[in-house]
Amino acid sequence: MGFRRELIAPLSKAVPAPIQFFEIAPENWLELGGASAATLRGFTERFPFVCHGLSLSLGGPGPLDTSLLKRIRSFMVAHGVGLYTEHLSWCADEHQLYDLLPIPMTGEAVKWVAQRIATAQDILGMRIGIENASTYFIPPGAEMSETEFIRAIVTEADCALHLDVNNLFVNSRNHGFDPVAFLKALPLERVCYVHVAGHHVEPDGLIIDTHGADVIDPVWALLDQAYAHINRDVPTCLERDFNFPALPELVGEVSRIEAAQGKAAARRERVAV
Amino acid sequence: MTHTPAFQAFQRAFAQHLRDPHHVKRPAGVPDRRAKVYQALLFNNLCGFIDRCFPVSRELIGPPRWARLCRTFYRDWPLSDPLPRHIPREFVAYLASGEIKQPLPAWLPELLHYEWAELAVDIMDVSLPAHNPDGDCLEGRPLINPASMMLAYVWPVHRISPDYRPRKAPATPTHLVVHRSPEGEVRFAQINAVTQRLLSLIAAGHTGRAALTALAAELSHPQHNKLIEYGGALLKDLSRQGVILGTAV
Secondary structure (H helix, E strand, O other), X not given: OEOOHHXXXXXXXXXXXXXXXXXXOHHHHOOOOHHHHHHHHHHHOOOOEEEEOOOOOOOOOOOOOHHHHHHHHHHHHHHOOOOEEEEOOEEEOOOEEEEEXXXXXXXXXXXXXXXXXXXXXXXXXXXXXXXXXXXXXXXXXXXXXXXXXXXXXXXXXXXXXXXXXXXXXXXXXXXXXXXXXXXXXXXXXXXXXEEEEOOEEOOOOOEEOOOOOOOOHHHHHHHHHHHHHHOOOOOEEEEOXXXXXXXXXXXXXXXXXXXXXXXXXXXXXXXXO | OOOOOHHHHHHHHHHHHHHOOOOOOOOOOOOHHHHHHHHXXXXXXXXXXXXXXXHHHHHHHOHHHHHHHHHHHHHHOOOOOOOHHHHHXXXXXXXXXXXXXXXXXXOXXXXXXXXXXXXXXXXXXOOOOOEXXXXXXXXXXXXXXXXXXXXXXXXXXXXXXXXXXXXXXXXOOEEEEEEEOOOOOEEEEEEOHHXXXXXXXXXXXXXXXXXXXXXXXXXXXXXXXXXXXXXXXXXXXXXHHOOEEEEEO
């Protein structure tokens, strides 16, 4: 589950069993002192954590922030974090915009992004995962589809894929494509990590990826599909960034992930027999 | 000339549009409705970080003027720090830069700084050096809490409120110390100019007695012993409040 300040109070009393690890944005926690730092330390000593970056701007036109990468590496070492993923998007030119923007899907962009991912992997000393992002339009000049773009980058950079099932669903609605066909076209053998989350639907039907609502049934169904096609166990995180319900409700969603994983594992076993 | 790939030319044009959507046209190929989604997402995200840090300032100048300030901040101020928590610090620097055309109360930059200091001390990344919490602050070298900031303002920022918007700066400046308790609680204490000077002498590594002797000389104080006696009690008090941790070991 995403580790959020709003959830620290109930989690400090007890961490419910279905939660097996937490995810944090390193940009929100690195070089932090005081009570927040002590709290985080109390959790990272007891639970595995995953880092999911926000500000690296892998697809951005400005220089790659290698200093940030070194700071993230120190943070990960200090807290024993073994996996880092970032969005396949951009959030800065020379300066920050602090939000995720769509990359024009061109051959030149593939080379540019892949080379930056490779640099990030060198600095972090590990393979990283890149996440399919939610987008609200397809930038002009696209020379390939999103699945082709993702596959080309993952292959060229030799990195892993962080599959966000909600983002896939959001894009399938906003851009009008079949989510299962899209899923099957992804390099699923490279998936290292999965996200599920809720979203918001605007009055005109446009879906905004807010992480502020419960996960909807079609996204749960897509998660089942994803597990079936990935065909092995993958750690999965429930993202919730605001509009928090009581902890037991979120834990209910985490249990649902666990159940979906169990179902997929049972199916694999039946096939193996 | 280096070649700018088309995809990057698009990105730069879109970034400029998002920083100033009312004046910079969106690039060709971006649908209006979808551009507006990004405009709102980015601006609201930025304002979220700013609004949370400065509730008093925002209330005092009112949400419409506040939003205009945030808008020009996003457009004009180079934000190079990748950590979103540093956005408020940059906002303080922007207000202090004097580059803003919008007329604003003279005390606003200081009030913003004061509001930011609370957040800054709350999350300050410091480790506590070895110290004796019961040490003698007069004979030993008092250790100032590293999770603290000494603040000096022209305006009485801690008193400014909807009912008190000063038009003229008072004759004497306002000195405050903001510090974090071992339990992580942020506290403010008002001090005077002499105490502030004493704390800066102590920060330079003097013993309490040496700092007070130097201070007595600076002030040409007629009764050094009286000042040292008074100063010793003051140091004890600052120690009790947590501004001073104890003495260095």
